[in-house]
Amino acid sequence: MTAPIGIGVRGRLLLAQTLVLVTGGITTWAVASLVGPPLFREHLHRAGVAHDSSEQFHAEQAYHHATALSIAVAITVAALTAFVVTAYLSRRLQHSIAEISAAATSVAEGNYDIRVASPQLGEEFDELATAFNRMAARLQSVESTRRQLFGDLAHEIRTPVAVLEAYLEAVEDGVKTLDPQTVAMLREQTGRLVRFSADAAALAQAEEGHAAITPGWLDAEELLSAVSTGVADRYAAKNVALTTQVAAPGRLWGDRQRLAQVLGNLLDNALRHTPAGGHVTLAAARAGSQLVFTVADDGEGIDAWHLPHIFERFYRADSARDRQRGGSGIGLAIAKALTEAHGGHINVASNGPGQGTTFTVTVPIQPPVAARGTDQREAAPTSS
Numbered sequence: 001m002t003a004p005i006g007i008g009v010r011g012r013l014l015l016a017q018t019l020v021l022v023t024g025g026i027t028t029w030a031v032a033s034l035v036g037p038p039l040f041r042e043h044l045h046r047a048g049v050a051h052d053s054s055e056q057f058h059a060e061q062a063y064h065h066a067t068a069l070s071i072a073v074a075i076t077v078a079a080l081t082a083f084v085v086t087a088y089l090s091r092r093l094q095h096s097i098a099e100i101s102a103a104a105t106s107v108a109e110g111n112y113d114i115r116v117a118s119p120q121l122g123e124e125f126d127e128l129a130t131a132f133n134r135m136a137a138r139l140q141s142v143e144s145t146r147r148q149l150f151g152d153l154a155h156e157i158r159t160p161v162a163v164l165e166a167y168l169e170a171v172e173d174g175v176k177t178l179d180p181q182t183v184a185m186l187r188e189q190t191g192r193l194v195r196f197s198a199d200a201a202a203l204a205q206a207e208e209g210h211a212a213i214t215p216g217w218l219d220a221e222e223l224l225s226a227v228s229t230g231v232a233d234r235y236a237a238k239n240v241a242l243t244t245q246v247a248a249p250g251r252l253w254g255d256r257q258r259l260a261q262v263l264g265n266l267l268d269n270a271l272r273h274t275p276a277g278g279h280v281t282l283a284a285a286r287a288g289s290q291l292v293f294t295v296a297d298d299g300e301g302i303d304a305w306h307l308p309h310i311f312e313r314f315y316r317a318d319s320a321r322d323r324q325r326g327g328s329g330i331g332l333a334i335a336k337a338l339t340e341a342h343g344g345h346i347n348v349a350s351n352g353p354g355q356g357t358t359f360t361v362t363v364p365i366q367p368p369v370a371a372r373g374t375d376q377r378e379a380a381p382t383s384s
Helices: 009-034 036-046 056-108 122-171 180-206 220-238 254-272 304-309 319-324 331-341 368-382
Strands: 216-219 241-247 251-254 279-287 290-298 347-352 357-364
Touching: 009 056, 036 056, 036 331, 056 122, 056 254, 122 180, 122 331, 216 220, 216 254, 216 368, 220 241, 220 251, 220 254, 220 279, 251 254, 254 290, 254 331, 279 304, 331 347, 331 357
Parallel strands: 241 279
Antiparallel strands: 216 251, 279 290, 290 357, 347 357
């Protein structure tokens, strides 16, 4: 069934103008016919014109003709003016709407780089154009991120899969045997895939925001001790010293597991970029109503132009070396997402290559206002 064709913008404007003109003409004619003659006749009598005289008759006829002519001329001029104005405005409106419609169609087809010009038809239309351009820019950014993400995912998975395929073919062809060295290599590559899968899942969960956070009161000193203990063996194996410094941080409202994951990712990153014989410091200190964790190393350092991109997914200052060392490229993105889910922020600073790197994680000590009442009720029984 074919849908009925609706009236366009120009037709609606013309119809509206016609209704206004017809209403105005009828009102003017009614006032001129009902109110005008008695007033005109009264003034004739005051001027000395006799009642029912020929002078009064001709004067009233002249009044009626002049009134009808005036109303006809006024309505005609108003109609022409309304038509011209309506045609001009409707043309501009149709042009602007057609431009936005065509742009929306292009966006729907995947052309996110299109933008529309401001129609200069008032604040509302300018805001519409601005909102559309902002939406298109956002979609373009999302699409760019999506393409980069899939490209990075494919690139990250390709290397271990290619190694596995090469080794399995070599075993099938009899070039290699499943000796301990070959098995160790296969396990290493499958381990990289497992770690990458876990990191990707962790990033997706972390970027969900507060849904990934289960906060509660925790001891910051105990948290640092547990995190440093968890990485101690890897640091010792590489001969990198790890020092923990605690400046009376006390208790902290947060998700212990997620904060441990943040600090663990930062310590793993520091270990990858610190050569044997180097030193890494894990510290915590109060700063007003916030707790500041720092992970500082004296390793490779970072060029200044890399710093703004460090927390982007799959970004590496040196892609080749980091892939050889097995980093997934999303550990810092996970740390950023989890830190922001706690209502905090994370920063990085480096004086350049060879000057080391310092990561700073700042999170609020107290829970949000909405959670304080619940926390106080939960803590009440322990105080008795």
